[in-house]
Amino acid sequence: MLAPSLAGFALFLLTPIVVVVALSFFDWNFLSDPEFVGLDNYRELAGDERALQSIGNTFYYVLLNIPAQTVLALLLALALNAKIKARNTFRVLYVLPWMAMPVALGVIWRWLFDPVNGGLNKFLALFGIDGPSWLTDSAWAMPVIASVNVWQYTGYTMLFFLAGLQSIPTELYEAADVDGAAPAYRFFKITLPLLRPAMLFVLITSVIGSFQVFDTIHVMTAGGPDGATSTLNYQIFLESFTQRSAGYGSMLAVVLFAIIAAITLAQVVFFRKRTVYDFS
Amino acid sequence: MNKTRAAALAALAVAAPLGLAACGGDDDGAVVLRYAFWDDNQRPAVEAMIAAFNETHPDIEVELEQNPWDDYWPGLDTQFAAEDAPDVFWDHVSRFPTFAANGVLLPLTDQIEESGLDTSIYPAALYDTWTFEGEQYGLPKDWDSIALVYRLDALEAAGVDPAEVQGLTWNPVDGGTYVELLQKLTLDANGDNALSPDFDSENIVQYGTAMGSSTGQTDWWNYGVQNGCALQTEPWGEYAIDAPECVEALQFTADLYNKWNVAVPAEVTNQPNGGPPADYVISGQAATALDGSWTLSAYRDGIDAGDWAVANLPTGPVGSGTVINGLSHAVYAGTEHPDEAWEFVEFLGSEEAQRIAAESGSVWPGVASLNGAFADYWAGEGIDVTGFQEAAEGTAIGYPLSMNDAAFGTAALDEFNQVWLGQxxxxxxxxxVVELANAE
Structure with a gap:
């Protein structure tokens, strides 16, 4: 069983990774033979304002995306873990955006955020508010993209918190009730510590996904205005396939890989230090 | 093939579709040619030409591969890298220099000579565009230019005589009669136009014009050429759009948005999010647009006959020209069927094939004698298209030829979008733009 899946891993994951790392030392335009340039691509990065801006954009996006998405998902999970009416219907509704095609959603959101004909500004106009040009204003474009993705992935993230909440033994809450613990105390002393495994999983996967954001940006702004929404992943696409600089794009991919690996490692180390509760 | 290329190809082999079968022959001995193109508007004409080709070449099967413009070029690049590209494909002037210099195009010089093809049926400038270092890399498919497309119903409502539209002039100082017309056609919610003292620029319901071009070809390049801007130092040379006459044209374009308020706002039309200019004219948000001859069928299909027309471009301080362009049919250097591919390209370049495209109003043909057939088709639709021919005369220049088209295109879109926004x-x-585009 292991051998065939290992072959797939080697062919579809390991080989492309090795080739991308190799290509990052070459100059290649797809059309003629690659030319070995050593570390030139990496040196060039230091003076490439657009690429440096895209690294900044990536962190900005992650900061806009992850805290909002995680907190909202946790609050939703708490609400939907309580005994409320039509609980299952709500759970499904919140997960629906995650099931939809990001590209299709992007097209619809793009229309909603259209400055003149868009639904949002027409709605704001009812209250006499002159809405900004959401996607062509460099101050607004990234927050808009981040909010669309928060909206799309919150329900999905919520599922993991929900599963985490349901694995917390109810005896702990009963004991807290006996001791007369306040709700906030129960949350910070019981719920949050015991959600640590779920939190670790959610943060690692969503931070990785967030660093790799592409489809929403491609459909809604194509990296504009003036590079304001071009994340590192989008810059890889632009350099490789618009500018035909496959070697330079590969170098950016290696940089992105290194950033993600470092941050994931930091998260694992941070969470591993903490106590693990075992109630089995 | 050297080792580095083999390593690079290993990666692409993983990603590339396994379309190798298409390179081989069919069981019944028919040769299959892959033919790639992008424009959906032209698909009916393309299919009709293939049908005509098969009447004389029943043993060659042509497989169409259609991708929209934005996906077409990256797709071709990866297919070249995987050495699995379509045998015959549409080529554009902006991509031609890089393709030719990197050896992915099959030189057709010998085939043209052996077949005794009369190349004088094509305008010399159109034919010579596809020459690189003494070799010919394609036969002209069509040519295109820009003219002023306008809504007759909007003109009537504004009380403007259509004859006035033919002789418009503009200048960077007071805008001239061109801007005056656009002001008359820019209306607020109360029906006051942009010349009226009561005009409310916050509530515009119809704009004089719509712009929106990812290259500049249908917007500022026109004002540039009309102001003496050559875009490049010379064909194949450096980009020179920082020359005063070019910057003046850029500023005039920005003024149409922000000073005169006569263009659909850049927040809406900036590429790649904005629609093509035709969208805004068809929907009635704009009364005119400078637009390409290849877009005529969109206007035909979107506006009632009799409600729109084509006029000459306005005349600027230097002239009334535009940037003319054309496409060619190219053959992939790695094709397994160079003979059949040449037969197909020769047919596509022939008067017989191009008559099909011209008579359906698809595109201005590469074969000069067929221009009348295209004009006749549109005359039958009530549209006088001589504005496109006028624009191609006089001060008109060819599409920029450069190895750095990709860098120029990306930089221009980034920078000029900000200019149109007034930022x-x-x-x-x-x-x-010049610094980025000339850097490589």
Whole structure:
């Protein structure tokens, strides 16, 4: 069983990774033979304002995306873990955006955020508010993209918190009730510590996904205005396939890989230090 | 093939579709040619030409591969890298230099000579575009230019005589009769036009014009050429759009948005999010647009006959020209069927094939004698298309030929979008574009 899946891993994951790392030392335009340039691509990065801006954009996006998405998902999970009416219907509704095609959603959101004909500004106009040009204003474009993705992935993230909440033994809450613990105390002393495994999983996967954001940006702004929404992943696409600089794009991919690996490692180390509760 | 290329190909082999079968012959001995193109508007004409080709070449099967413009070029690049590209494909002037210099195009010089093809049926400038270092890399498919497309119903409502539209002039100082017309056609919710003292620029319901071009071809390049801007130092040379006459044209374009308020706002039309200009004219948000001859069928299908027309471009300080362009049919250097591919390209370049495209109003044909057939088709639709021919005369220049088209295109879109939004100075933007585009 292991051998065939290992072959797939080697062919579809390991080989492309090795080739991308190799290509990052070459100059290649797809059309003629690659030319070995050593570390030139990496040196060039230091003076490439657009690429440096895209690294900044990536962190900005992650900061806009992850805290909002995680907190909202946790609050939703708490609400939907309580005994409320039509609980299952709500759970499904919140997960629906995650099931939809990001590209299709992007097209619809793009229309909603259209400055003149868009639904949002027409709605704001009812209250006499002159809405900004959401996607062509460099101050607004990234927050808009981040909010669309928060909206799309919150329900999905919520599922993991929900599963985490349901694995917390109810005896702990009963004991807290006996001791007369306040709700906030129960949350910070019981719920949050015991959600640590779920939190670790959610943060690692969503931070990785967030660093790799592409489809929403491609459909809604194509990296504009003036590079304001071009994340590192989008810059890889632009350099490789618009500018035909496959070697330079590969170098950016290696940089992105290194950033993600470092941050994931930091998260694992941070969470591993903490106590693990075992109630089995 | 050297080792590095083999390593690079290993990666692409993983990603590339396994379309190798298409390179081989069919069981019944028929040769299959892959033919790639992008424009959906032209698909009916393309299919009709293939049908005509098969009447004389029943043993060659043509497989169409259609991708929209934005996906077409990256797709071709990866297919070249995987050495699995379509045998015959549409080529564009902006991509031609890089393709030719990197050896992915099959030189057709010998085939043209052996077949005794009379190349004088094509305008010399159109034919010579596809020459690189003494070799011919394609036969002209069509040519295109820009003219002024306008809504007759909007003109009537504004009380403007259509004859006035033929002789418009513009200048960077007071805008001239061109801007005056656009002001008359820019209306607020109360029906006051932009010349009226009561005009409310916050509530515009119809704009004089719509712009929106990812290259500049249907917007500022026109004002540039009309102001003496050559875009490049010379064909194949450096980009030179920071010259005063170019910056003046850029500023004039920005003024149409922000000073005169006569263009659908850049927040809406900036590429790649905005629609093509035709969208805004068809929907009635704009009364005119400078637009390409290849877009005529969109207007035909979107506006009632009799409600729109085509006029000459306005005349600027230097002239009334535009940037003319054309496409060619190219053959992939790695094709397994060079003979059949040449037969197909020769047919596509023939009068017989191009008559099909011209008579359906698809595109201006590469074969000069067929221009009348295209004009006749549109005359039958009530549209006088001589504006496109006028624009191609006089001060008109060819599409920029450069190895750095990709860098120029990306930089221009980034920078000029900011200029149209009124957030960047035209001079600074032009300098930034020139620096990036000439760097490689």
């Amino acid at each position: 960047k100075d035209a001079q600074a933007a032009a300098e930034a």
